[in-house]
Amino acid sequence: MTLAKTRSVGLVGVDGYVVDVEAAITSGVPGLHLVGLPDTALNESRDRVRAAIFNSGEEWPNRHVTISLFPASVPKRGSTFDIAIATAILAAAGAIPPRSCAGLVLIGELGLDGRLRAIPGVLPAVLAAANAGCRTVVVPHPNTAEARLVPDIEVIPAASLRSLLSLLRGDPPPPEDEQEPPPAEAPARPPDRRDTLDLADVRGQAEARRALEISAAGGHHLFYSGPPGCGKTMLAERLPTLMPPLAPEAALEVTAIHSVAGTLPPGQPLITRPPFQAPHHTSTRASMVGGGSGRVLQPGAVTLAHRGILFMDEAPEFDRGTLEALRQPLEEGEVRISRAERATSFPARFTLVLAANPCPCAAAKQIDCSCAPAVRRRYLERISGPLLDRIDLKLDLSPATRAELRYDLEVAEPSRVVADRVLLARERAVKRLAETPWRANSEIPGPELRRHFLPSAEAMRTADDALQNGTLSVRGLDRVLRVAWTLADLAERDTPTADDVGGALALWTCRKT
CATH class of the missing domain: 3.40.50.300 (P-loop containing nucleotide triphosphate hydrolases)
Known part of the structure; x- marks a missing residue:
């Protein structure tokens, strides 16, 4: 059995988590089997990855290939794991050194021609990788500027699977395919x-x-x-x-x-x-x-x-x-x-x-x-x-x-x-x-507001009267105090006065203009 490992990132909401992508090539019925609770889009990566590897000039291992996405108990979704799956398979097959991809975090979707396509969610994915201690990420070329917003992490842009494999092997970048259209430029932003x-x-x-x-x-x-x-x-x-x-x-x-x-x-x-x-x-x-x-x-x-x-x-x-x-x-x-x-x-x-x-x-x-x-x-x-x-x-x-x-x-x-x-x-x-x-x-939360940011008793007299006669709720009092502090800040005062509290109360109770 041959084994290789790399990493990718999954997203839950706007938070990311690092996923270990392991590939094992064993004897058995030839095919690709994904484990780790993949969704439909991730299951379809088997066909995308296979076509991308063939169209990148590489050999597909004609044996049983198992891809494990760890943690296995967390559902995975999306096509962002494509490039990590393809790289792990080729490393397990001996097409690239397994150690060359072990420390990388690979994020991106593969086209059938082997090119990497832009994906949403690159910034939170790279942030999650950085927070997990990873130091090098590979992203699709169109997402490079977004990924480089994260400090203290090396971003490697990749235009295709072929160019990424050349980098991992230490070979010079492949010549551009003349029949391959250049990547589409971002459309000009309409005037805001x-x-x-x-x-x-x-x-x-x-x-x-x-x-x-x-x-x-x-x-x-x-x-x-x-x-x-x-x-x-x-x-x-x-x-x-x-x-x-x-x-x-x-x-x-x-x-x-x-x-x-x-x-x-x-x-x-x-x-x-x-x-x-x-x-x-x-x-x-x-x-x-x-x-x-x-x-x-x-x-x-x-x-x-x-x-x-x-x-x-x-x-x-x-x-x-x-x-x-x-x-x-x-x-x-x-x-x-x-x-x-x-x-x-x-x-x-x-x-x-x-x-x-x-x-x-x-x-x-x-x-x-x-x-x-x-x-x-x-x-x-x-x-x-x-x-x-x-x-x-x-x-x-x-x-x-x-x-x-x-x-x-x-x-x-x-x-x-x-x-x-x-x-x-x-x-x-x-x-x-x-x-x-x-x-x-x-x-500022209400309890902290009343505990540490309460104006003087004289300044609070109007609000206290409104609270006593029922025209102001306790939640409304918190709102009035916050606005009073803002009025004091606009007037460059160190603490709200009676006028600030009274003005805030009038605004909370719906002032007519």
């Missing part, structure tokens, strides 16, 4: 509409613009209610222009999520801007929080918006179950999905922005509304009280007056000016929270 947005485009709504600044500075959830045309969507779409670029660690985390989901922008291996997700109101619960069937669990919109913004326009039009599914990620910053075959967690720490019309008819003026009071009440009650309780800032907007529009032509601030204030406020919060695992006011 977000690059042209600016807060100065919004006329009027000074209070709403101020709430947007507070949301960006502290990562607070926001709810706009008002008639059509008052600027709810315009304001929400400009929130990303106020937020600073992602920190390096957060950028890697966000990029890994979009790599797994296959939504990484072409030609952009690293996402440095906070993501912005705006799902349609017909979105299902699974598309919102993530899910799938069997072994395939995909992240949803709340995970794709991790470290960014989730904007839900026409919020009452969403299915009630879809809205209620947001309650856990809003509190815990992650989504846990359980299925019969496996369970996984997806990160989901995002800023939620809701927008809603006051009634189903969406009349521009209240005098033109044809809805009965009971209809208006039932419409807004589609957003439940427990969900609204988790929203930090609530504003009831009115259409801008002619005087406001004229005044704002001269004094409306552009996004870059507001973004500078937001950045300074965030830096103050990071400095204050330096000895803690949190980096924004919205991330």
